[in-house]
Amino acid sequence: MFRLAIQMAGHRVTALIAVACAVLGAAALITATGVLAESGLRSRLPAGRLAGASVVVAADQEFRQAGDLPLALSERRRIPARLVGELGRLPGVTTAVGDTGFPAALVDAHGQVVPSEDPRVAGHGWSSTKLLADARVTGSEPNASDEIAVDRATAAAAGIEPGDEVQVVVNARPATGYHVSAVVDAPGAGVYFADATALRLSGRSDRVDLVGLRTAPGVEERVAAEIRTKVKGAGLRVVTGAERGEAAAPGAGASRSLLVLLAGSLSGIIVLITGFVMASALAVSIAGQRRDLALMRAVGATPRQIRRLAAAQSTAVAAVAVAPGVGLGYLLAGLFRDLLADRGVIPPELPLTFSPLPAFAAFLLLLVAVQAAARCSAWSTSRMPATEAVAASRSEPRDPSRTRTRIGVLVVLVAMIMSTPPLFLRTAIGATATPIAGIVGAIGLAVAGPALVRGVGGAAARATRRSGSAPTWLAMANFRAYALRNAGIVSTLAMAVVFVLTYTFTQTTVLAATGHDIRTGTLAQLRLSAPALGGIPSDVPAAVRKTAGVRAAAPVGTTTVVWEYTQFGDKEAESGSAAVLTPEAAGVLDLDVQDGGLDRLTGATVAVSSDVARSRSATVGRRVSLVLGDGTRADAEVVAVYGRGLGFGTVVLSHDLAAGHTTTALDASLLIRTDGTAKARQSLTTLAASRPGLALAPADSPSAGGLKDVPPETWINLATIVVLLGYLLLSIANKLVAATAQRKAELGALRLNGTTPRQIRAMMRREAAVTAATALTTAVLFSAIPLALLGQGFLGRPWPAGPTWLLPALALTVTATAYLTIELPTRQALRTAPAEAIRVH
Numbered sequence: 001m002f003r004l005a006i007q008m009a010g011h012r013v014t015a016l017i018a019v020a021c022a023v024l025g026a027a028a029l030i031t032a033t034g035v036l037a038e039s040g041l042r043s044r045l046p047a048g049r050l051a052g053a054s055v056v057v058a059a060d061q062e063f064r065q066a067g068d069l070p071l072a073l074s075e076r077r078r079i080p081a082r083l084v085g086e087l088g089r090l091p092g093v094t095t096a097v098g099d100t101g102f103p104a105a106l107v108d109a110h111g112q113v114v115p116s117e118d119p120r121v122a123g124h125g126w127s128s129t130k131l132l133a134d135a136r137v138t139g140s141e142p143n144a145s146d147e148i149a150v151d152r153a154t155a156a157a158a159g160i161e162p163g164d165e166v167q168v169v170v171n172a173r174p175a176t177g178y179h180v181s182a183v184v185d186a187p188g189a190g191v192y193f194a195d196a197t198a199l200r201l202s203g204r205s206d207r208v209d210l211v212g213l214r215t216a217p218g219v220e221e222r223v224a225a226e227i228r229t230k231v232k233g234a235g236l237r238v239v240t241g242a243e244r245g246e247a248a249a250p251g252a253g254a255s256r257s258l259l260v261l262l263a264g265s266l267s268g269i270i271v272l273i274t275g276f277v278m279a280s281a282l283a284v285s286i287a288g289q290r291r292d293l294a295l296m297r298a299v300g301a302t303p304r305q306i307r308r309l310a311a312a313q314s315t316a317v318a319a320v321a322v323a324p325g326v327g328l329g330y331l332l333a334g335l336f337r338d339l340l341a342d343r344g345v346i347p348p349e350l351p352l353t354f355s356p357l358p359a360f361a362a363f364l365l366l367l368v369a370v371q372a373a374a375r376c377s378a379w380s381t382s383r384m385p386a387t388e389a390v391a392a393s394r395s396e397p398r399d400p401s402r403t404r405t406r407i408g409v410l411v412v413l414v415a416m417i418m419s420t421p422p423l424f425l426r427t428a429i430g431a432t433a434t435p436i437a438g439i440v441g442a443i444g445l446a447v448a449g450p451a452l453v454r455g456v457g458g459a460a461a462r463a464t465r466r467s468g469s470a471p472t473w474l475a476m477a478n479f480r481a482y483a484l485r486n487a488g489i490v491s492t493l494a495m496a497v498v499f500v501l502t503y504t505f506t507q508t509t510v511l512a513a514t515g516h517d518i519r520t521g522t523l524a525q526l527r528l529s530a531p532a533l534g535g536i537p538s539d540v541p542a543a544v545r546k547t548a549g550v551r552a553a554a555p556v557g558t559t560t561v562v563w564e565y566t567q568f569g570d571k572e573a574e575s576g577s578a579a580v581l582t583p584e585a586a587g588v589l590d591l592d593v594q595d596g597g598l599d600r601l602t603g604a605t606v607a608v609s610s611d612v613a614r615s616r617s618a619t620v621g622r623r624v625s626l627v628l629g630d631g632t633r634a635d636a637e638v639v640a641v642y643g644r645g646l647g648f649g650t651v652v653l654s655h656d657l658a659a660g661h662t663t664t665a666l667d668a669s670l671l672i673r674t675d676g677t678a679k680a681r682q683s684l685t686t687l688a689a690s691r692p693g694l695a696l697a698p699a700d701s702p703s704a705g706g707l708k709d710v711p712p713e714t715w716i717n718l719a720t721i722v723v724l725l726g727y728l729l730l731s732i733a734n735k736l737v738a739a740t741a742q743r744k745a746e747l748g749a750l751r752l753n754g755t756t757p758r759q760i761r762a763m764m765r766r767e768a769a770v771t772a773a774t775a776l777t778t779a780v781l782f783s784a785i786p787l788a789l790l791g792q793g794f795l796g797r798p799w800p801a802g803p804t805w806l807l808p809a810l811a812l813t814v815t816a817t818a819y820l821t822i823e824l825p826t827r828q829a830l831r832t833a834p835a836e837a838i839r840v841h
Contacts, residue, residue, distance in 0.1 A: 016313075016317045017734060017737075017738065018281045018731070018734035018735050018737070018738040019278070019281045019282055019314060019317050019318070019321075020317050020318070020320060020321040021281075021321070021730055021731060021734045022274075022277045022278045022281040022282075022731050022734070023278060023317070023318040023321040023322060023325065023366055023370065024321040024322075024324060024325035024328070025274070025277070025325065025727040025730065025731065026274035026275075026277070026278055026325065026362075026366055026369075026727075027321065027322045027325025027326050027328075027329060027362050027363075027366060028325045028326070028328040028329040028332055029270045029274055029329065029332075029723070029724070029727065030270065030271075030274065030329065030358075030361070030362040030365060030366070031325070031326045031328075031329025031330060031332075031333070031358045031359055031362045032329040032330070032332040032333040032336060032358075033263050033266050033267050033270055033358075034263070034329075034357065034358025034359075034361050034362060035329065035330060035333035035352055035353070035354065035358050036259050036262060036263040036266075036333060036336065036337075036352075037259070037260055037263035037264070037267075037358075038353050038355060038357055038358060039256070039259055039333075039337075039350075039351075039352045039353045040256045040257065040258070040259030040260035040261075040262075040263065041256070041260060041353075042353045042355075043256060043259075043350060043351055043352060043353045044242040044243055044245050044246065045245030045246055045248070045249060045347060045349055045350055046245050046349055047133075047242075047244040047245050047248070048187070048188055048245060048248050048249075048349075049128075049131060049132055049186065049187075049188055049189055049190070049248060050131050050210075050212055050244045050245070050247060050248045051131075051132065051133035051244070052130065052131050052132045052133040052134070052135075052212075052214065053097075053131045053212035053213060053214060053244060054213055054214050054215040054220035054223070054240065055212075055213040055215060055220055055223055055224045055227065055238060055239070055240055056210055056211070056212050056213070056238075056239050056240070056244045056247040057079070057083065057087065057210060057211040057212075057213070057227060057231070057236055057237070057238050057239075058079065058209070058210035058211070058236065058237055058239070058247040059077035059078065059079050059210075059235060059236060059237070059630075059631065060077070060235050060236060060237045060631070061073045061074075061077060061237075061246070061250040061631070063562050063573070063575070063627050063631065065571075065573045068573070069257070069260060070257075071257065071562055071573065071575040072250075072255075072256070072257040072575070073250065073560070073562075073627075073629055073630060073631050074250060074559075074560045074629055075250070075559060075560065075628070075629030075630040075661060075662050075663050076101075076121070076209055076250055076630065076663040077250070077630040077631045078204070078207040078208060078209055078630075079207065079208060079209075079210065079211065079236060080206065080207060080208075081098055081205070081206050081207055081208045083098075083208075083211050083231075084096050084097070084098035084208065084211050086230075087211055087213060087227060088213075090223060090226060090227070091223075092215045092216050092219040092222065092223045093213050093214070093215055093223060094214045094215060094216060095130050095213065095214035096211060096212075096213050096214075097127050097128055097130050097131055097211070097212045097213075098127075098208035098210075098211055099124060099125075099128045099131065099208060099209050099210050099211070099212055100124065100125065100198065100199075100202050100204060100207075100208050100209050101120070101121025101122070101123060101124060101190075101209055102121065102123040102170070102171055102198075102201060102202040102203075102664070103119055103120050103121070103122065103123065103169075103170065103171050103172060103533060103534030103535060103664055103666060104119070104122045104123030104168060104169070104170050104171075104190070104191040104193075104201075104534075105119045105122065105168070105169045105191075105532055105533050105534070105693060106150065106154060106158045106160075106166055106167070106168055106191065107166070107167040107168070107169060107175050107692045107693075108157075108158045108159060108166075109159065111692055112692070113169070113532035113533065113692050113693040114154055114157045114158045115157070115532060116154060116190065116532075117188050118249075118534075119531075119532055119533060119534040120534035120535070120663055120664045120666075121190075121209075121534075121663065121664075122190040122191050122534070123170060123171075123190065123191050123192075123193060123198065123201065123202070124189075124190050124191070124192050124193070124198060125192065125193060125194070125195040125197075125198035125199065126141055126142055126149065126192045126193065126194055126195055126198070127195050128192065128212075129149075129184060129186075129189070129192060130212075130214065131212040131214075132184070132186045132189065133186075135184050135185060135186040135189070136184075136185040136186075137149070137182050137183070137184055137185070138162055138182060138183045138184075138185070139162035139163075139180070139181050139182030139183060140162075140181050140182055141181065141182065141194075142181045142182065142192060142193060142194045142197075143181075143194055144179070144194065145194060145196070145197045146176075146177070146178050146179055147178060147179045147180075147181040147193075147194060148166075148168060148178045148179070148180060148181065148191055148192060148193055149180070149181055149182035149183065149184055149191075149192040150180065150183060150184070150189075150190075150191050150192070151183070151184050151185075151186055151187070151188065151189035151190060151191075152183055152184065152185045152186070153187070153188075154190075154191070155180070155183045160180050161180065161183065162180055162181060162182055162183055163179075163180065164179075164180045165177055165178070165179055165180070166178055166180055167692070168191065169533050169537075169692060169693060170201050171201055171202070171203070171664075171666070172530065172533055172534065172535055172536065172537035172538060172666050173537065173538075174537070174539075175692055203665075210247050210248075220240055221240065224238050224239075224240050235631070245349075249347065250663075255345070255346040255347055255350055256346075256350070258345060258346065259340075259346065262716065265432075266720060268436070269435070269436075269439070269499075269503075269720070269724070270724070272436075272439050272440075272443070273439065273495070273499065273724055273727070273728065274369075274727075275369055275373075276439075276442075276443060276446065276492075276495060277492065277495075277727070277728065277731040278366075278369055278370065278373055279369075279373040279376075279377075280446065280488045280491070280492050280731075280735065281731060281734070281735055281738075282314055282370070282373045282374050282377050283373075283377045283488055296309070306378055307374075307375045307378050307379065309378075310374045310375065310377065310378035311370075311371045311374040311375050311378075313374070314370050314371070314373070314374035315367065315370055315371060315374070318366060318367070318370045322362070322363055322366060325362075326358075326359040326362055326363070329358070329359075329362065330354060330358075330359075332723070333352060334352060336719065337352050339716070339719055340716070343716075345716070401450075404447055404448070404450070404451075405447075405448045405450070405451040407447050407448075408444045408445065408446070408447030408448020408449070408451075409444070409448050410444075411440065411441075411443060411444030411447055411448075412441050412444035412445065412448065412782075413444075414440065414444075415437045415438070415440040415441035415443075415444055415782075415786075416437070416441070416785055416786075418433055418436060418437040418440060419433060419434060419437035419438075419785060419786035419789050419790075420433075420789060421433040422434060422789055422790045422792075422793035422794060423789055423792060423793045424793070425611060425615075425793075426513075426611055426645070426646055426793055426794060427611055427645065427646065427650070428510060428646075430611075430793070431506050431509070431510050431790060431794070432506075433786075434502050434505075434506045434786045434787065434789075434790045435499065435502040435503040435506055435786075437502075437786045438498040438499065438501070438502035438503075438782060438783055438786050439495065439498065439499060439502070441498065441782040441786075442491060442494050442495040442498045442499070442779070442782060443495075445490075445491050445494055445495075445778055445782060446487065446488070446491035446492075446495075449487030449488070449490060449491045450484050450487045452487070452490075452774075452778070453479065453480070453486045453487045453490060453774065454480055456479070456480075456770075456774055457476055457477070457478075457479035457480025457486070457770075458480045460476040460479065460480075460770060461473065461476035461477045461479075461480050463476075464476050469762075470755075470759060471759045471760075471762035471763040471766060472762075472763075472766050474750075474755075474759075474763045475763045475764070475766035475767040475770065476766075476770065478763070478767060479767060479770055479771070485739055486771060488735070488739075489732075489735060489736060489739060489771055489775075489818075490771055490774050490775045490778065491775075492728070492731065492732050492735060493732055493771070493772065493775035493776075493779070493814050493817070493818065494775045494776075494778045494779040494782065495728065495779075496725060496728040496729060496732060496779075496810075496814070497775065497776060497779035497780070497783070497810050497814060498779045498782050498783050499721075499724065499725070499728065500721060500725055500806070500810055501779070501780075501783040501787070501806070501807070501810070502783050502786055502787065503717065503720075503721050504721060504802060504803075504806060505783075505787050505790070505800040505801070505802040505806075506790060506800075507717050507718075508800065508801050508802035508803070509787075509790055509791060509794050509795065509800040509801045509802065510646070510794065511801075512794075512795065512801035513646050513647075513794040513795055513801075514646050514647050515647075516647070516795070517644040517645075517646050517647025517648065518647040518648070518700050519700050520590070520644070521589055521590050521591055521592065521644045521647055521648060522588070522589060522590075522671070522699050522700045523552075523587070523588050523589060523590055523673050524552070524588035524589070524671035524672050524673040524699040525672065525673060525674055525676065525681075525698065525699055526671075526672040526674065526681065526684060526696055526697070526698065526699055527669050527670070527671055527672070527696070527697050527698065527699040528540065528544065528669060528670040528672060528684070528688060528694060528695070528696055529668065529669040529670070529694075529695050529697070530693045530694050530695065531695070532693045533666075533692075533693040533694075534664055534666055535664050535665075535666020535667055535668060536555065536666055536667045536668070536669065536670050537666075537691070538666070540670065540691070540694070541553055541555060541667075541670055543687060544670060544672055544684065544687065547680070547683045547684055547687060548679065548680065548683055549674045549675045549677055549679055549680025549681075549683060550672060550673070550674055550675075550680060550684070551587070551673045551674060551675060552584065552587030552588050552672075552673040553584070553587075553588070553670055553671065553672045553673070554581065554582055554584035554585045554587060554588045554589075554670070554671055555582060555655070555667035555669070555670050555671075556579060556580070556581060556585070556667065556668060556669050556670070556671055557579070557580035557655075557658065557662070557667045557668045557669075558577055558578065558579055558580065558668055559577075559578055559580055559628070559629040559653065559658055559661070559662050560575060560576065560577055560578065560629045561575070561576065561578045561626050561627065561628060561629065561651060561653065562574070562575045562626065562627035563575075563576070563612075563616075563624065563625075563626055563627075563650075563651065564625040564626070564627065565616045565618075565624070565625070567615075567616070573627075576649065576650060576651070577649055578649055578650075578651045578652060578653050579648055579649055579652045579653070580652070580653050580654075580655055580658045580662075580667075581598065581601055581607075581652050581653075581654070581655065582601065582654070582655040583598065583599045583600070583601050583602055585598050585601070585671075586598040586599050587673060588671040588672070588673050588699075589648075589671065590644075591607070591640075591642035591643070591644050591648055591652075592642050592643035592644045593607075593640050593641070593642045593643075594610055594641050594642060594643055595619070595620045595640065595641040596620040596638070596639045596640035596641060597639070597640055598640055598642075598652075600639035600640065601639060601640070601652070601654040601655070602654055602656055603654065603656050603657070604634060604635065604636045604637065604654070604656070604657050605636055605637050605638075605639045605654045605656075605657065606624065606626070606636045606637070606638055606639070606651055606652060606653055606654065606657065607638070607639060607640035607641065607642055607651070607652040608624070608638055608640075608641055608642075608645075608650060608651050608652075609641070609642060609643070609644075609645025609648075609649070609650045609651070610641050610642065610643050610645065611645050611650070612645070612650045612651070613638070613641045618638050618641075619638065619641065620638050620639060620640065620641055621637070621638065622637075622638050623635055623636065623637050623638070624636055624638060626651075626653075628653075628657075628658065628661040629658075629661055629662060630661045630662070632661050634657060636653075636654075636657060640652075646794070671699055672684065672699070684696055729813070729817060732817055732821070733817055733820075733821045736817070736818065736821035736822055736825075737821050737824075737825050740764070740821070740822050740825035740826055740829070741825050741828075741829065743829065744829045744832060747760055747826070747829050747830065747834075748832070748833075748834035748835070748836075749834070751830075751834040752834045752835070757830045760826065760830065761823070761826060761827070761830070764822050764823065764826045765819065765822070765823065767822065768815075768818040768819045768822040768823070769815075769818075769819075771818050771822075772811075772814050772815040772818040772819075775814060775818075776810075776811055776814055776815075780807070787799070787800045788800075
């Protein structure tokens with residue numbers, strides 16, 4: 001059977017090339033998604049400044065829930081300082097260091113803050129240098145309270161050497177002069193103070209960030225095992241080797257979790273599209289072999305053998321295409337990782353994990369998909385009686401299957417229902433229903449497509465029978481007669497258009513709605529921030545409020561929370577970003593409060609968006625269970641419900657509730673509402689210029705604008721659209737080439753009947769035109785309802801926000817694709833003599 005399948009494949013190379021390209025692209029996309037998912041689960045950051053530690057003990061930075069993946073906690077969770085002494089006395093431990101990070105930044109001779117990797121935790125005590133691996137120190141240890149040591153890169157950026165004097169801003173205090181006693185040659189080391197000075201500046205004497213241990217050679221695993229036994233149940237992690245990097249940077253766990261979530265969100269779209277494309281490519285390939293399969297039925301082949309033959313042939317072609325597709329997938333994953341790192345979504349140091357698992361998963365998934373699709377494509381021919389199969393091999397069924405049409409209409413109706421969530425769920429999760437509904441609708445079109453194509457072709461043929469030219473009438477008649485073949489082409493073209501329209505306009509509409517929420521909800525005109533210092537200095541808010549023309553000023557911060565709630569009787573937990581506000585926020589922000597008030601944000605209180613207030617019964621006066629960014633559980637009272645949740649998040653914490661549960665106690669920024677005069681702005685500009693590290697910017701646009709302001713997730717979605725559109729267009733082109741090449745006998749018969757090559761080319765061009773027009777029309781119709789509902793739910797109008805040039809560009813792309821991939825194979829087919837074309841077929 002396998003040998004026969006290979007022999008038959010040699011006569012259908014063009015169609016099988018389409019199958020191979022579909023499988024190759026699917027293997028690349030599935031492998032790339034698998035690499036991202038595996039990296040999120042297994043990848044580890046380099047140990048960095050903890051490379052010299054044999055064992056690291058730190059708090060567990062993950063929230064674990066039964067039956068689900070752990071959620072990362074991005075805020076540093078600290079541990080008791082007494083552990084330093086207790087662990088240092090264990091057998092085999094030679095050195096025990098309690099490491100504490102706090103905000104510290106150098107100011108150069110020009111009054112500019114020297115950038116660092118993370119200014120929020122750049123300051124350390126000198127004893128932390130014992131955790132470095134082979135660090136070379138130029139100079140001497142800082143002993144006095146006014147002495148520091150800095151790493152080589154920071155010293156070079158500040159233009160300082162041992163013996164120089166430099167200004168340092170510590171914990172957002174006013175800049176103070178320090179004597180540089182040493183330069184440490186180690187990457188990302190930071191700023192080192194005398195241990196007693198560091199303890200005083202950090203403000204934490206009873207807790208440390210982590211404990212690093214050096215052990216005697218060869219005993220680190222024994223020591224780690226003993227410590228795990230000692231601290232069992234205390235919420236601590238004891239790590240060695242590659243896992244030390246995450247202890248140094250707890251935010252890395254959030255980055256890895258994001259990779260898993262990203263891979264999960266992409267996998268649904270990718271599986272739908274690749275499955276659809278492969279199934280349609282296999283349908284074209286099997287349709288081109290209907291006569292061969294029918295003749296095999298006539299000479300005694302059983303239905304099961306026919307299906308096995310089709311599956312064996314498709315599997316052989318897929319096996320050839322999987323290997324290069326997997327290799328391309330690993331390359332694609334690397335490019336995607338570079339994009340994520342460039343946009344700041346993941347740390348640049350976070351590597352991908354490459355293993356055979358994604359390739360193996362892609363191979364198994366594609367093997368099952370190809371086998372199932374090939375058997376389904378051959379099902380109709382294999383089940384026919386032998387004589388009927390031979391008779392039907394030259395033409396398609398006169399009437400499309402009513403059952404198939406009904407199933408397709410049902411799928412379309414389900415897609416329309418799936419597009420309704422944006423009407424009552426104005427969140428990013430609600431918006432994801434729009435592209436999914438569009439793609440499901442396109443799948444329904446593929447199922448019900450033959451009936452649609454036959455109807456459109458019949459109407460066009462009747463309209464052109466008397467008034468149209470012969471090539472036009474022939475094109476319309478062909479379009480109607482070969483409804484199955486043309487439906488596969490139309491549905492794939494429509495799939496590409498629907499995918500791009502719904503996916504792109506979903507992103508732009510959510511961005512527009514988010515921007516509108518932020519613009520209308522921000523009463524402040526200016527935002528004062530200090531990213532290079534790790535946060536706003538504590539004395540700045542008072543100075544700003546005393547500035548002439550300032551009407552209100554309120555600090556604003558961000559953190560992460562895990563919200564535990566019960567839904568349909570099951571316990572759920574959702575992690576997300578949360579704003580941190582004080583009661584003064586009511587003077588600079590208008591969150592469209594619908595119940596309660598922001599002025600009540602004191603103590604253990606929160607405000608929630610109206611969407612989650614409804615879905616989680618979190619009305620004013622109710623209490624909600626939260627896990628704060630450092631893992632601390634909190635029971636908070638809801639004191640306000642607001643409507644602009646898309647722009648300001650689903651939950652807002654009071655400043656009192658978040659205090660002591662963030663990596664640094666400093667506020668991220670200060671929103672300022674003035675009287676609108678130029679004098680007030682100039683006074684604030686002067687204030688910002690007088691303090692190193694302060695930056696003044698418009699309140700609703702903290703950066704310079706342009707492409708840099710586009711959120712990272714939008715870049716990710718844009719890259720996804722480009723890659724999947726390229727895959728769809730390549731698959732469409734191959735399918736059209738294969739379908740046209742299989743019509744050599746048909747074109748030869750027309751020529752023998754007196755049709756000229758010019759008339760045939762005109763006929764094929766008109767077929768391409770009606771194919772593109774039908775695909776575009778149905779795609780716009782299938783996209784219109786989901787996008788209208790999205791626009792109504794998010795913008796209050798029945799149309800989305802987005803680039804107006806997108807639809808014309810798609811129309812041009814689809815038309816050009818249809819024209820070129822039909823015109824070129826037609827010209828090639830016309831080079832074959834008519835009699836020879838019929839004989840070979």
